[in-house]
Amino acid sequence: xxxxxxxxxxxxxxxxxxxxxxxxxxxxxxxxxxxxxxxxxxxxxxxxxxxxxxxxxxxxxxxxxxxxxxxxxxxxxxxxxxxxxxxxxxxxxxxxxxxxxxxxxxxxxxxxxxxxxxxxxxxxxxxxxxxxxxxxxxxxxxxxxxxxxxxxxxxxxxxxxxxxxxxxxxxxxxxxxxxxxxxxxxxxxxxx
Numbered sequence: 001x002x003x004x005x006x007x008x009x010x011x012x013x014x015x016x017x018x019x020x021x022x023x024x025x026x027x028x029x030x031x032x033x034x035x036x037x038x039x040x041x042x043x044x045x046x047x048x049x050x051x052x053x054x055x056x057x058x059x060x061x062x063x064x065x066x067x068x069x070x071x072x073x074x075x076x077x078x079x080x081x082x083x084x085x086x087x088x089x090x091x092x093x094x095x096x097x098x099x100x101x102x103x104x105x106x107x108x109x110x111x112x113x114x115x116x117x118x119x120x121x122x123x124x125x126x127x128x129x130x131x132x133x134x135x136x137x138x139x140x141x142x143x144x145x146x147x148x149x150x151x152x153x154x155x156x157x158x159x160x161x162x163x164x165x166x167x168x169x170x171x172x173x174x175x176x177x178x179x180x181x182x183x184x185x186x187x188x189x190x191x192x
Contacts, residue, residue, distance in 0.1 A: 067097060071091070075090035075091040078090060079153050083148075084148030084152060085141050088141050088153050091157060091160055092134050095116075104124065104163075104166075105119055116135055124163070124166050127159070133159075134156050137152050137155065
């Protein structure tokens with residue numbers, strides 16, 4: 001008897017013994033196998049390994065490539081219409097594209113708002129805290145369900161202007177973008 005025949009006989013013997021031990025015979029064994037597969041699948045999807053922050057956060061820029069000016073004009077149009085949520089999103093996208101167009105940051109697909117703030121903050125250290133504020137505002141509005149406000153859009157516009165006027169690392173700071181320091185800044189960015 002060949003190895004394969006012995007293996008198949010052993011498997012058949014195992015199934016026959018299992019079918020006799022389970023109520024319902026073969027049918028009961030099949031039902032138990034299907035339930036086990038469904039259970040394992042549910043556990044895998046329920047308790048899958050935690051994804052990294054990068055994979056959880058979505059890309060800041062997506063869709064068709066547009067210039068910083070295109071994003072800026074769209075943000076202004078949306079703000080004029082009172083659609084501050086979308087105006088904030090487009091304004092932060094204008095900042096991201098501006099940084100890439102001016103070679104302050106290398107173009108990179110899939111960059112998140114947090115990555116933008118960290119990388120741009122290293123290149124423009126005097127704007128680092130302001131860039132973190134607008135990236136947090138972007139995430140709060142786009143993913144957190146917070147309502148965009150006129151003040152939030154104003155902050156994004158001021159940071160955009162500071163980024164546009166920055167010549168090299170550390171040259172320009174955003175004076176007065178946030179009136180009352182870190183605690184007041186968070187309130188000024190995203191009031192409820």
